[in-house]
Amino acid sequence: MVSRDTTVHAGVVAVSIAALLALSWAFPDVESPVLTFAVLVCYGFVLAGAHLFLAWLGDDGIVPASSRWRFVGLVAGVVVLATIAVLTEPISLGPVSSDFVLTVVAVAGILAYWVLEAGSGYDEATEGS
Numbered sequence: 001m002v003s004r005d006t007t008v009h010a011g012v013v014a015v016s017i018a019a020l021l022a023l024s025w026a027f028p029d030v031e032s033p034v035l036t037f038a039v040l041v042c043y044g045f046v047l048a049g050a051h052l053f054l055a056w057l058g059d060d061g062i063v064p065a066s067s068r069w070r071f072v073g074l075v076a077g078v079v080v081l082a083t084i085a086v087l088t089e090p091i092s093l094g095p096v097s098s099d100f101v102l103t104v105v106a107v108a109g110i111l112a113y114w115v116l117e118a119g120s121g122y123d124e125a126t127e128g129s
Contacts, residue, residue: 012045013046016042016049017042017046020038033087036087037083044075044076048074051071052072064124067120074109077106077109078110081103081106
């Protein structure tokens, strides 16, 4: 039997792809930054849309709702940083560029997410002992 999570993920992916196709068909002459932003937002929905929907419902199925919210926050943050990097010209900040700084912030966010999830999993595992 297919899990609720899988069903919601498949639905979100289908809606995101349909929305991207509809936007590209409806606005064929859209300038590149707007299309890039739309693609990044749809990519975020593909990655985190199902978690957002299930977290909003408070569904603690396969993944706890608190973990879903953390993942949604991570994906939203990375999408915002990627949007800034793609839609702006890099600025030189001494020996590094602004794009490098945005990448470091995104990677730090991913590492912090992994640490929080590991701690949450450990707490959950030791809770039953």
